[in-house]
Amino acid sequence: MEIGLSTFVETTPDVKTGEVISHAQRLREVVEEIVLADQVGLDVFGVGEHHRKDYAASSPAVVLAAAATQTKRIRLTSAVTVLSSADPVRVFQDFATLDAVSNGRAEIMAGRGSFIESFPLFGYDLNDYDELFDEKLELLLKICKSEKVTWSGKHRPAIHNLGVYPRPVQDPLPVWIGSGGTPQSAIRAGLLGLPLVLAIIGGRPVQFAAIVELYKRAAAQAGHDPAKLRVASHSHGFVAADTQTAADQFFPSTQQAMNVLGRERGWGHYDRASFDAARSFEGALYVGDPETVAQKIIHLRKQVGVTRFMLHVPVGSMPHEQVMKAIELLGTEVAPRVREEIASWEASQK
Numbered sequence: 001m002e003i004g005l006s007t008f009v010e011t012t013p014d015v016k017t018g019e020v021i022s023h024a025q026r027l028r029e030v031v032e033e034i035v036l037a038d039q040v041g042l043d044v045f046g047v048g049e050h051h052r053k054d055y056a057a058s059s060p061a062v063v064l065a066a067a068a069t070q071t072k073r074i075r076l077t078s079a080v081t082v083l084s085s086a087d088p089v090r091v092f093q094d095f096a097t098l099d100a101v102s103n104g105r106a107e108i109m110a111g112r113g114s115f116i117e118s119f120p121l122f123g124y125d126l127n128d129y130d131e132l133f134d135e136k137l138e139l140l141l142k143i144c145k146s147e148k149v150t151w152s153g154k155h156r157p158a159i160h161n162l163g164v165y166p167r168p169v170q171d172p173l174p175v176w177i178g179s180g181g182t183p184q185s186a187i188r189a190g191l192l193g194l195p196l197v198l199a200i201i202g203g204r205p206v207q208f209a210a211i212v213e214l215y216k217r218a219a220a221q222a223g224h225d226p227a228k229l230r231v232a233s234h235s236h237g238f239v240a241a242d243t244q245t246a247a248d249q250f251f252p253s254t255q256q257a258m259n260v261l262g263r264e265r266g267w268g269h270y271d272r273a274s275f276d277a278a279r280s281f282e283g284a285l286y287v288g289d290p291e292t293v294a295q296k297i298i299h300l301r302k303q304v305g306v307t308r309f310m311l312h313v314p315v316g317s318m319p320h321e322q323v324m325k326a327i328e329l330l331g332t333e334v335a336p337r338v339r340e341e342i343a344s345w346e347a348s349q350k
Contacts, residue, residue, distance in 0.1 A: 104170050
């Protein structure tokens with residue numbers, strides 16, 4: 001059971017002062033967060049690609065590379081790379097470079113993207129949303145498997161027996177499929193035999209067990225061994241010394257960020273009652289003291305079958321020192337509890 005973190009490198013206004021941290025400062029803070037995550041024994045750190053003013057990470061590979069030489073074992077992944085509006089050749093080159101700098105710790109989490117700003121920015125038509133992803137994923141996987149590539153498609157110029165360099169330390173470079181939980185995404189990942197990441201940020205996480213089962217059935221039908229497939233969750237949350245402190249510190253920025261997105265997407269108002277309901281044992285927010293968060297992760301592992309858990313923190317902008325403390329607690333107190341109980345539980349299943 002792997003435990004890690006993800007961030008979108010938010011630069012939203014401070015809830016109390018209204019001040020907005022600069023992109024440069026927030027990016028430097030994230031590098032510090034990755035270094036700390038490595039020091040406290042966490043397994044993976046993900047940085048999500050976005051192209052809007054309130055998120056600073058338009059280039060996850062560069063951010064992760066900045067941390068690579070200051071870390072030793074933590075895996076470094078995008079979360080996600082918006083592959084539909086990217087060039088697969090360049091994506092591969094960026095992450096192969098990261099893989100070299102980190103000595104084999106890079107991963108790509110490929111997704112279609114829940115934000116659409118990158119499509120007009122790079123000249124793509126949203127009407128081609130699904131077709132773009134399928135075509136570019138095909139090319140990316142081909143590059144991962146072979147040094148020289150011959151390929152043709154509809155939305156990108158053809159490649160005729162050309163080499164793509166540098167080659168990564170890992171062979172092949174790991175590619176995960178990021179999904180919001182749609183059956184189509186799960187089936188696609190299963191048929192390809194690729195690991196799956198589920199964004200579990202609302203509702204009841206146990207409901208995703210059906211998606212995981214669908215994923216594994218598709219994999220088995222395609223001749224892949226479901227027992228070897230990995231499933232990750234990307235879930236909002238925060239850890240503090242006690243549950244009340246965790247909730248009180250995490251709520252203000254979360255409410256602000258959720259209501260900004262809510263106005264853009266037509267969601268209802270996000271209030272404290274909604275937040276507290278999601279903090280319940282069956283809810284999608286992993287907020288609390290180390291024992292509370294650990295038990296919720298363990299429950300997710302047993303009921304849904306995830307083999308990697310990524311805590312997304314912060315949601316919105318929070319004081320850097322609070323985020324650093326949450327990372328410390330996740331690594332030193334939550335992760336050991338989870339690993340110990342899951343190891344014991346798995347042994348009892350054999």
